Amino acid sequence: LSHMFERTGGYYLTMLAGAEVAFARSVAQLAEDFRKIRPTVIFSVPRIYERLHAAIQGQLRDAGDFRRSLFEFAHRTGWSLFEWHQGRGGWKPAFLLWPVLRSLVASKLLERLGGRLRLAVSGGAALSPTIARSFIGLGLPICQGYGLTEAAPVVSVNRLARNDPASIGEVLPGIEVRFGENSVLQVRGPNVMLGYWNNPEATAKVLDAGGWLDTGDQAKLENGRLYITGRVKEIIVLANGEKVPPVDMELAIQLDPLLEQALVVGEGKPYLGALVVLDMEEWFRIAGDQGLVADPSGEKREKAEKFVAARIAERLHSFPGYAQVRKVALLTERWSVDNGLLTATLKPKRGVILERYKDRLADLYKGHGG
Numbered sequence: 001l002s003h004m005f006e007r008t009g010g011y012y013l014t015m016l017a018g019a020e021v022a023f024a025r026s027v028a029q030l031a032e033d034f035r036k037i038r039p040t041v042i043f044s045v046p047r048i049y050e051r052l053h054a055a056i057q058g059q060l061r062d063a064g065d066f067r068r069s070l071f072e073f074a075h076r077t078g079w080s081l082f083e084w085h086q087g088r089g090g091w092k093p094a095f096l097l098w099p100v101l102r103s104l105v106a107s108k109l110l111e112r113l114g115g116r117l118r119l120a121v122s123g124g125a126a127l128s129p130t131i132a133r134s135f136i137g138l139g140l141p142i143c144q145g146y147g148l149t150e151a152a153p154v155v156s157v158n159r160l161a162r163n164d165p166a167s168i169g170e171v172l173p174g175i176e177v178r179f180g181e182n183s184v185l186q187v188r189g190p191n192v193m194l195g196y197w198n199n200p201e202a203t204a205k206v207l208d209a210g211g212w213l214d215t216g217d218q219a220k221l222e223n224g225r226l227y228i229t230g231r232v233k234e235i236i237v238l239a240n241g242e243k244v245p246p247v248d249m250e251l252a253i254q255l256d257p258l259l260e261q262a263l264v265v266g267e268g269k270p271y272l273g274a275l276v277v278l279d280m281e282e283w284f285r286i287a288g289d290q291g292l293v294a295d296p297s298g299e300k301r302e303k304a305e306k307f308v309a310a311r312i313a314e315r316l317h318s319f320p321g322y323a324q325v326r327k328v329a330l331l332t333e334r335w336s337v338d339n340g341l342l343t344a345t346l347k348p349k350r351g352v353i354l355e356r357y358k359d360r361l362a363d364l365y366k367g368h369g370g
Contacts, residue, residue: 038114079137132165273364
């Protein structure tokens with residue numbers, strides 16, 4: 001409740017709707033909480049959906065070829081059905097099989113989330129479109145929204161009948177948007193703050209005389225929907241002048257079940273690197289087969305780093321040539337709120353992480369100057 005997204009969506013809104021509210025005890029106990037509470041609607045930051053997606057992928061990895069093929073067919077059919085309902089795709093004969101596929105595949109997986117979910121709302125950070133598509137393809141609509149505390153806090157949101165998981169949705173009524181220098185999204189409306197308490201200097205940096213709030217996020221408006229394209233403060237400028245928004249790359253990297261957390265780096269450097277936190281259970285499963293050391297962050301880590309760098313390259317194959325990770329530093333300590341490396345909404349604290357692992361960062365660019 002320290003974050004405005006949860007306070008508004010999971011607290012005030014639910015009271016207004018007369019709903020019963022249940023707060024999960026912890027990430028580790030989510031599965032048990034889902035089975036016990038059997039929620040109908042969930043509000044969550046993307047990290048929770050990422051963990052659920054990773055668990056599904058882990059189960060598929062251990063399944064036989066037939067079950068994996070059946071899952072993929074059900075998922076593709078469910079996604080196509082969703083696109084048809086949204087008016088973005090045509091009708092397909094496979095839709096006739098959806099009731100059977102839902103019973104055999106989708107319902108069984110959603111039963112692990114309590115079996116009653118009819119809506120999931122994601123906010124607080126960027127949600128990977130791949131993860132959104134995975135759940136939507138199983139029949140669970142995820143609606144992503146966007147906002148910030150200074151805008152009380154919602155600016156835009158997807159609606160069930162007009163849902164594009166790659167976007168942050170349509171701007172709420174009464175709110176105006178425009179785009180400033182470098183396509184930075186600016187917002188004006190009755191939801192925008194009057195200013196920071198007793199801090200006129202900080203207020204003047206983000207709020208102009210006309211009441212326009214500078215969000216710091218780069219965005220575009222297409223077909224009535226907003227799409228975030230980057231964040232000005234997080235843009236990495238390489239030594240050759242190429243500008244790289246790292247968030248999309250990090251989301252792509254984290255789709256690998258082995259790579260639990262990632263931070264792309266390279267400001268002022270000749271190439272991109274990455275700090276990567278491994279899922280150690282998955283690492284121990286893989287390491288023996290690949291002839292890799294049990295401790296991937298120890299002295300004999302070079303082979304392990306090359307192995308992970310190759311896996312990351314597979315995830316980033318669709319990105320431009322300059323947006324590729326050349327070297328990685330492997331970490332075994334998970335970033336969390338408790339150790340000060342994540343915010344309350346489970347976003348990485350870039351500055352704190354870079355300072356904590358500055359020696360490992362130096363190793364990424366040893367011999368390359370800069």
